[in-house]
Amino acid sequence: MRKKLIELLVNGERREVAVKGNDTLLELLREKLGLVGTKEACGVGECGACTVLKDGKPVLSCLTLAADAAGSDINTIEGLAQGDELDPIQDAFIRHGAVQCGFCTPGMILTAKELLAREKNPGKTQIRQAISGNLCRCTGYVKIVEAVQAAGRGDGHE
Amino acid sequence: VSFADAINLFQRTHGGSPLVAKGSYNSPDPLSPTYSFGAYVCEVAVDLRTGEIEILKFTLAHDCGQPLNPMSVEGQIEGCIGMGLGYAISENLRFDGGQTLNPSFLGYGVPTANQMPPIEIIHVVSDDPHGPFGAKETGEGSLDPTTPAVINAVYNATGVRIKDLPVTPEKILKGLKEKKK
Numbered sequence: 147m148r149k150k151l152i153e154l155l156v157n158g159e160r161r162e163v164a165v166k167g168n169d170t171l172l173e174l175l176r177e178k179l180g181l182v183g184t185k186e187a188c189g190v191g192e193c194g195a196c197t198v199l200k201d202g203k204p205v206l207s208c209l210t211l212a213a214d215a216a217g218s219d220i221n222t223i224e225g226l227a228q229g230d231e232l233d234p235i236q237d238a239f240i241r242h243g244a245v246q247c248g249f250c251t252p253g254m255i256l257t258a259k260e261l262l263a264r265e266k267n268p269g270k271t272q273i274r275q276a277i278s279g280n281l282c283r284c285t286g287y288v289k290i291v292e293a294v295q296a297a298g299r300g301d302g303h304e
Numbered sequence: 305v306s307f308a309d310a311i312n313l314f315q316r317t318h319g320g321s322p323l324v325a326k327g328s329y330n331s332p333d334p335l336s337p338t339y340s341f342g343a344y345v346c347e348v349a350v351d352l353r354t355g356e357i358e359i360l361k362f363t364l365a366h367d368c369g370q371p372l373n374p375m376s377v378e379g380q381i382e383g384c385i386g387m388g389l390g391y392a393i394s395e396n397l398r399f400d401g402g403q404t405l406n407p408s409f410l411g412y413g414v415p416t417a418n419q420m421p422p423i424e425i426i427h428v429v430s431d432d433p434h435g436p437f438g439a440k441e442t443g444e445g446s447l448d449p450t451t452p453a454v455i456n457a458v459y460n461a462t463g464v465r466i467k468d469l470p471v472t473p474e475k476i477l478k479g480l481k482e483k484k485k
Contacts, residue, residue: 243376283414286382289382
């Protein structure tokens, strides 16, 4: 299949990638750019593990065609920390024990990132609704909700 | 001397071979060295017209020995409540002649964040002589009582005893109808 050169911003960095028509954004990130923090679990858009931010909105990268991401601004889990300084949500996840096996964590954090960008101090119900498209088998979601709430309150760094 | 230094010293003086120690332990009980205990209470509301179940709250006490990291203990228990709830009311692996009929997360029914009830955890602290630093377990022991707690709550609310999982509105309505006869 013929490849096409596309240009996009990934974690603030301009990248040029040759993609096939049927490449997904997930494949672009993991296989072409080596950003394996984005996880593939179901691969058919049911679990939310592959969530990344595309122009600030959470999208399922397994269902997004790489070609459709041309010209867009993509944020993955690798882009959240500033040097050694973790993002407040990442920090809150650690402090609240919100990570067990960790496979849902990147998607959860990026979904939460978008929620906190539009909602300063969300309540538990709002958080539960926002992350309801991200499946977690380990935690029962309680600690994840607590971590997002703490990050929203600004007490991630306690 | 620190642990890292000790390993370093050993490896340098033994041709780089790893430091290996062997030990053995015989459990006093042939099944398990120790047992954890718990009491799990589930509160449900059942709509008698539609059979729909709403899980209102879980309250539970779990004896995991000495909780070495109470936050992790809670995390394990909460995970078990999620899994047990799915087992009780939504998860169902359906087969037809060896063929899985619902081979997807969408069809299987793993609970989502907005389906989880409030959970109140009471740590029962005990000191187990067999476990590490007095601890026992909390990973799986919390899963077992979750589902029966839901089923018993449904029985308490409706008088319908469900014997095959998951409990669905259809099964509850069928049970209610049979009870009326």
